[in-house]
Amino acid sequence: MKKRIISILMENEPGALSRVVGLFSQRGYNIDSLNVAPTNDLSLSRLTLTTVCDDLVTEQITKQLNKLIDVVKVLDISEGRHIEREMMLIKVKAKADQRTEVKRCSDIFRGQIVDVGTTYYTVMLDGDSAKLDGFIEALGDISVLEVVRTGVCGIARSEKSLSL
Amino acid sequence: MTEMLSGGDALIRALKDEGVELVFGYPGGAALHIYDAIFRQQDVEHILVRHEQAATHAADGYARTSGKVGTVLVTSGPGATNAVTGIATAYMDSIPMVVISGQVPSSKIGEDAFQETDMVGVSRPVVKHSFLVKDAKDIPMTIKKAYHIARTGRPGPVVVDIPKDVTNPHDKFEYSYPETIDIRSYQPVKKGHPGQIRKAMKTVLAAKRPIIYIGGGAVQSDSSDQIRKLVDELGYPVTNTLMGLGAYPGTSEKNLGMLGMHGTYESNMAMHHADVILVLGARLDDRTTNNTKKYCPDATIVHVDIDPTTISKTIQCDIPIVGPLEEVVGDMLDYLEENAQRADEKDLATWWEQCNNWREQHSIYLKPNHEPSKGEMIKPQDVLKALYKVTNGDAIVCSDVGQHQMFAAQYYHFDKPRQWINSGGLGTMGFGLPAAMGAIFADRDTPVACVTGEGSIQMCIQELSTCSQYHLPVKIINVNNQALGMVKQWQDMNYEGRYSQSLYEESLPDFIKLAEAYGHVGIKVTKFEELEEKMAECFAMTDRVVFMDIYVDPMEHVYPMHVPEGSMRDMWVSKTERI
Numbered sequence A: 001m002k003k004r005i006i007s008i009l010m011e012n013e014p015g016a017l018s019r020v021v022g023l024f025s026q027r028g029y030n031i032d033s034l035n036v037a038p039t040n041d042l043s044l045s046r047l048t049l050t051t052v053c054d055d056l057v058t059e060q061i062t063k064q065l066n067k068l069i070d071v072v073k074v075l076d077i078s079e080g081r082h083i084e085r086e087m088m089l090i091k092v093k094a095k096a097d098q099r100t101e102v103k104r105c106s107d108i109f110r111g112q113i114v115d116v117g118t119t120y121y122t123v124m125l126d127g128d129s130a131k132l133d134g135f136i137e138a139l140g141d142i143s144v145l146e147v148v149r150t151g152v153c154g155i156a157r158s159e160k161s162l163s164l
Numbered sequence B: 001m002t003e004m005l006s007g008g009d010a011l012i013r014a015l016k017d018e019g020v021e022l023v024f025g026y027p028g029g030a031a032l033h034i035y036d037a038i039f040r041q042q043d044v045e046h047i048l049v050r051h052e053q054a055a056t057h058a059a060d061g062y063a064r065t066s067g068k069v070g071t072v073l074v075t076s077g078p079g080a081t082n083a084v085t086g087i088a089t090a091y092m093d094s095i096p097m098v099v100i101s102g103q104v105p106s107s108k109i110g111e112d113a114f115q116e117t118d119m120v121g122v123s124r125p126v127v128k129h130s131f132l133v134k135d136a137k138d139i140p141m142t143i144k145k146a147y148h149i150a151r152t153g154r155p156g157p158v159v160v161d162i163p164k165d166v167t168n169p170h171d172k173f174e175y176s177y178p179e180t181i182d183i184r185s186y187q188p189v190k191k192g193h194p195g196q197i198r199k200a201m202k203t204v205l206a207a208k209r210p211i212i213y214i215g216g217g218a219v220q221s222d223s224s225d226q227i228r229k230l231v232d233e234l235g236y237p238v239t240n241t242l243m244g245l246g247a248y249p250g251t252s253e254k255n256l257g258m259l260g261m262h263g264t265y266e267s268n269m270a271m272h273h274a275d276v277i278l279v280l281g282a283r284l285d286d287r288t289t290n291n292t293k294k295y296c297p298d299a300t301i302v303h304v305d306i307d308p309t310t311i312s313k314t315i316q317c318d319i320p321i322v323g324p325l326e327e328v329v330g331d332m333l334d335y336l337e338e339n340a341q342r343a344d345e346k347d348l349a350t351w352w353e354q355c356n357n358w359r360e361q362h363s364i365y366l367k368p369n370h371e372p373s374k375g376e377m378i379k380p381q382d383v384l385k386a387l388y389k390v391t392n393g394d395a396i397v398c399s400d401v402g403q404h405q406m407f408a409a410q411y412y413h414f415d416k417p418r419q420w421i422n423s424g425g426l427g428t429m430g431f432g433l434p435a436a437m438g439a440i441f442a443d444r445d446t447p448v449a450c451v452t453g454e455g456s457i458q459m460c461i462q463e464l465s466t467c468s469q470y471h472l473p474v475k476i477i478n479v480n481n482q483a484l485g486m487v488k489q490w491q492d493m494n495y496e497g498r499y500s501q502s503l504y505e506e507s508l509p510d511f512i513k514l515a516e517a518y519g520h521v522g523i524k525v526t527k528f529e530e531l532e533e534k535m536a537e538c539f540a541m542t543d544r545v546v547f548m549d550i551y552v553d554p555m556e557h558v559y560p561m562h563v564p565e566g567s568m569r570d571m572w573v574s575k576t577e578r579i
């Protein structure tokens, strides 16, 4: 069992996303995160999803995805060298001395404080999923009010590209 | 030359331009513009069924018999949801079908309007693809795409949902039907990989205990002739799945018969002991494999299929070939023409000797595994044997689901593809009669039998009325064991005979009167001596619907039967003998 990052290029059409998501629930595969947006070619969407499974299941997942009529291309980018990024907005309680603590932590993780209130800070942070998890852990006693993560997006580290 | 047409007229014109001759359907509010368009033309014939489920099964039977795409038209809401069972049935067996459903007007979608259901959503897990048409101008291209997708690659059902305003007779547009189509995200494979085919042939030719395993894909792709040549050339034993029956002649010496849960002893034994299995167009589902962990321990598996997801889904494959079966088998034949090497003659002879030994031990065709029928005790197996005899093996047999279906698969020897029509994947009771109607529309010259049980037939019995309206002379062979026999068999074998809800307590209708009420002929058979004669009488009435209600032994079981969780070779061969 391994974390997989599966990249899907598909028609930017209504119903396409529900077919992908439906496929996962229908066949009993998990989705840990999902991220989707149109590409530079507005007729296409790029969808990245992460899941944890073994090789056999990954093979079935990619084949089943490819079989969907709206799907143009599928690539398990975790198979080769790749870049993985996720963005997180995290709102934490920050009063008195907690404020320097949060600020320090955010600096260490190269985050940015993007919103400030008298009782809270909102930090924006990006990196791979492990780094974001690490930040939350590093906050220690500081109470987290809200976490919003984009889910992973990724790209292969080579000239090879997922395009038409 | 272009013409101004409304969405409704354009839809029917597009069907005509696509070559559609027949539509099975049922009207309702959201489809009324379309129905009016149907009324005003002559090219596309509409068949009014009595339930939307039957429309899909009839279109399915038509598709399976003719090889063409079946077409269905239903209204929104209940019309659409009634069609879902038939869509799922077609999906599981890879049958090409286009289902057009009316939808509430675009402006009302999402408001829980009268008879609104999200048909695209409801059908999503059981379609190859679906469309929601938003603009009348998109109708021709959508229909073109729908038929292209339904028919090509691994065939399957496609839903086209059309809101009522899109078919409005007052909104006209310039109609033209696209001549060609290219869907960039849908490019079915056209050839098998040559390197893989060579590798596969080397393995197949080096085999000592080979078997050729033929599935429903062989029927769907019309590869029978090619496969026959391949078998002739190789001389290997053949087995088929329930869906593959007829793709290779059932009466051929080379054919060991059906494999799987109720497959023949000789086929299942040959599978278990094989060293190379050449799978042609099959998906190795649980009803054929038994316990996958114990599956054919010595076998190298060469698997040819148009759909890559079927390969290594349940059984790890050694040499996969993705491609259209007719092409791949053609390439295999070319390979054999160019390469003189064949399997070792002595090895093959030894293997054949072994296979024939298995036949002698427990073939149901050499040694019946049931008591003989006599007097008032008719054995269901003998009903199918009589059917085979009376029809000379030439009928199109459309089956329902249950014991009678397995007996039909075992005792009717199908020599031709598209002669055996049954719901294998979904196992849909109620399929038989409407499918038989579709088969008759596809082939008016061949007798069509609906083999059914008193349970299954009652799931779509209303279609006896459709049979009257369109003069569809189905011969209904009701193997009446006065029980949900297959359920009862499992209750006998696994629940110590506790017949929970598998009996009807004297509530069965008088099927003869029922048939007569619809204007048909009914023939009741209770004595074995009369069986063949009455069956001959039935088929002699070529232009009538005949309902044969044949009372059979309610205690009979289907054998062989796989021992649950065992390997391919673990079977009950009769009520008392387990191998």
Ligand SMILES: Cc1ncc(C[n+]2csc(CCOP(=O)(O)OP(=O)(O)O)c2C)c(N)n1
Pocket: B400, B401, B402, B403, B404, B405, B427, B428, B429, B430, B452, B453, B454, B455, B456, B457, B479, B481, B483, B484, B485, B486, B487
């Ligand atoms: C729609 C549907 N409901 C339930 C079943 C489960 N089932 C499989 S066989 C069977 C009994 C069929 O009875 P009958 O048609 O009389 O055939 P028999 O087995 O008696 O020959 C049932 C209930 C099914 N296959 N399809």
Ligand SMILES: [Mg+2]
Pocket: B402, B453, B454, B455, B479, B480, B481, B482, B483, B484, B485
């Ligand atoms: Mg019965």
